[in-house]
Amino acid sequence: MVLLRLEGLLSEEKSGGRRRGRRRGRRKSGGGENPPKEQVADKQSDSVKRALARFNANPAPIGFPTEIDPPPKTIEVNWPLNEVPKEVQKQAGEIIMRRGEFGFLPQERVDEIADQISDLPISLEQALSLRNALNQEKSVYSHHKLMRRSNELNRRYDSGEDVISLSKRFDAPPVNTFRAILTGRGWSKNRIKESLKEPSRLKKRDREQFELAESLDRVSSVNQDETHQASMVFEDVLYAYFDSIGVRYRTQDDLMAEQKRAEGRAIITPDLLMIDDVRINGVPCAWIDAKHFFGADLKFPRKKTQKQVDRYVAEYGHGAIVYRHGFCGGLRIMGAEQLDASPLDLTLLDEFHEKSKNS
Template sequence: MEEKVYREILRELDRHRGYGVHTGVEEVAGKFEQPYDAVRAIRSQFLQRKSIKNHYRVKDRARKHLERWKTGVSIGDLALELDFPPVLLANFLLMEMRNSKKRTKEMLKNLKLVKDERLRKELEDVTTRDELYTPISHNKQAAEGDRREDRLAVWLDGQKLEYFTENDLRQGTVEGKTPDFLLLQPLVWHGDEYHWVESKASFGDDYIHRKNHRGQVSQYVELYGHGMLVYWYGYLTNLQRKNYVIVDRRELGLE
């Protein structure tokens, strides 16, 4: 995806308030003729970064937000007004109610511990709707990553290649960073050879890619040579890369 198109998509998505990862996605995907799952991934990553940016601004005013809640404004409405994830806001409010960090975590996991009926109902509402910061959403994200790796493993099997998985390497004596797949013989793709494959169930934007490059990929290159980085939901065409190739699943014939 071209940088200009990506920036225009972000501007359109920002018009759709709230922290639903699907909110506005169908409309924006249709307008820019982009795959739904790519725009959904872009929105999800955009929302996560926005929440990090606004974290302390909202936390530092938790007492004020609690007072507004006491006047009858719901947690969901407050979150929408503040443009902040409702579960994170609920976390701040519970701690402002003099619950410990541990107790707050327990209450959000088990709402039966919440005695106040209004509070319990509102927490049920926000934990159901928040698609980024609940245990259920975290489990879904982890499961999605595992499914993508499994599909990539099937693709590598179809290429008649043998490999060590990341788990195989961790159980052995390999030191340093380990890719998802370390190939025992090179993958030949478009005439070039690659010795490792890393799968990312995300869209490769500048922020995500810098993080992946510095934290993992550059070390894979140093340890194992040329490799392949797979962004399942697409990537920006101007991403920097050296001694590895960037592809998305469609380039590998995967849907």
């Protein structure tokens, strides 16, 4: 890492700014031996220019301090990458996907997948995260088709067929299947939403079937608490890393609290807004967002992420996305570098998952 004083655009900076207080020690993690891939960003692109211009912008971007003391530093970060080739994503996808399989996998199925992908340059964790992305994509693009058959689903359900067999028959997530059944009864979206928040309000069979659907559905489950908590821990991992290399930044919580006070609501809140001029593999990055999953080159997650990135780029310029389980080499998000977790100490995350597994 090389720390240099900013020149040019940053030479007129004043003093002031904030620094996040909490720090955590880190040990050096293994992996990440590969050299950085060829950068997607054109260093003369509008997004890169905007990232550099944030230091002198008037008015300053939302949440960015007008005074920074000491003045911003240029911090060069060499971030090794180990992307998964597009063809490997395709091969792994054919192995991990089965019709009607949307829930947690039994150990024998996990072992089977591990054996079948053993010769591919993709880890088991990456493959299982890819499976989630593929199932989510299938769920999103088959939703309207499922709802068009809601009356048929309701008839079959009333005739005694259970929600899991219907889920497999129609190749749809169990909770979405249950929602379609309720739609077939003529229930409104709001009634369905409120009833599934409080399943005790459902009749006995419906409650039992919904609870069964929830237990076997990782895609459209109502309760996503553990996933959300893991994402927050991954953000803490990123904070610890950037603290360790002396980067100043503002957190999502900082930005959210400030915007709620000023505007009554959160407006734009990347996980990290860089106060220093951070160059990752030579590319200026004004913000970082953490994604606790594999960055699959698929239409739905790519479109969803691009929409989010476009908002960040419009306000702050070029940034980066850090994928906990790495990413596919075919994935391209305009205005953002794609990074994996190679240089990060994931001890906090490992401890969280171990605790969750044992609780």
